Amino acid sequence: MIHFHRVSLEYPSTKTLALYNINLEVKKGEFVFLVGHSGAGKSSLLSLILKRFDPTSGAVYVNGQNLKTLKGNRIAQHRRRIGMVFQDHRLLAGLTVEENLAFVLRVLGVPKGEWRDRITRVLRTVGLVHKKRAYPYQLSVGEAQRVAIARAIIGNPSIVLADEPTGNLDPDNALAILEVFKAIHARGATVVVATHSRELVEAYPQRTIVLRSGQIVRDEKGARYNL
Ligand SMILES: Nc1ncnc2c1ncn2[C@@H]1O[C@H](COP(=O)(O)OP(=O)(O)OP(=O)(O)O)[C@@H](O)[C@H]1O
Ligand SMILES: [Mg+2]
Structure with a gap:
């Protein structure tokens, strides 16, 4: 599903070698934690x-397609098949929860008749049906992050990526977020979560890849979290 073949990445502006010789295979339906110190890649x-x-x-x-060969519209198409969750929720401040979700459905070209059902279903997954008319500023940090996850998965992506999705949350809220990712995984999505959180990794023993200075130094199933 996701395959890295001898991948290195040097940022041209700073000549930083962020990744070096990464070989990685993530299978369809796998759940992977990506851990490592700040700056590890x-x-x-x-x-x-x-x-x-x-x-x-x-x-x-990704899905057998060399991403280097994708151009123009195909790149946008590729990204639409991936649900991405960032550390900061990046919700649109002027729109309610349901409007934020409808915005995504519009971009994805989903017929309007399906919106209400899709929005309700996804809000149920993240436990926030009762907040659908709230604006982002009326949400707690943990709730806003759950909406961000709802937004990432409303298009039914086969791949969900998350970059520090619990970075701003206390342990209870972090575990609530983890439950959402578990549910997404249980439905068959391939999930990759980058995290610093030992609690998260230990609460859901899954394949854990440790990066150090841009290289994979460990890749094993289980809850051992030693950077
Ligand atoms: N846009 C960029 N331009 C130049 N260098 C960058 C850029 N983004 C990241 N880097 C460098 O690449 C290396 C890897 O950074 P990256 O952001 O991938 O690490 P990270 O593991 O996500 O760290 P963190 O846990 O702090 O988020 C670092 O040395 C960083 O300074
Ligand atoms: Mg990072």
Whole structure:
């Protein structure tokens, strides 16, 4: 599903070698934690899956497609198939929760007749049906993050990527977010979560990839969290 073949990434502006010789295979339906110190390359790796950059060398494949060959409209199409969750929720401040979700459905070209059902279903998944008319400023940080996850999954993406989705949350809220990712995983999505949170990794023993200075130094199933 996601395949990295000898991938290196050097940021041209600073000549920083953010990733070096990454070989990685993530299968359909797998759940993967990506851990490592600040600057280890976690966000860079996720950026390559989204094709925000092309690797300096090597190749990234998603569903068998070398991302380097995607151009123009095909890049947008590729990104629409991926649900991305950031550390800061990035909701549109002037729109309510349901309007934020409808906005995505419009972009995805989903017929209007389906919106109400899709929005209710996804809000049920994140436990926030009762907040559908709230504006982002009326939500707690944890609630806003759950809406951000709802937004990422409302298009039924087969891949969900999250970059520090619980970075701003206390442990209880972080575990509530984890439950949402577990539910998404249980439905068959491939999920990659970059995190610093030991609690998260230990609460859901899954494949854990440890990056150090741009290289994979460990890749194993289980809850061991040693950076
Ligand atoms: N846009 C950029 N331009 C230049 N260098 C960058 C850029 N983004 C990241 N880097 C560098 O690439 C390396 C990897 O950064 P990256 O953001 O991938 O790390 P990270 O593991 O996500 O860290 P954190 O846990 O702090 O989010 C770092 O040395 C960083 O300074
Ligand atoms: Mg990062």
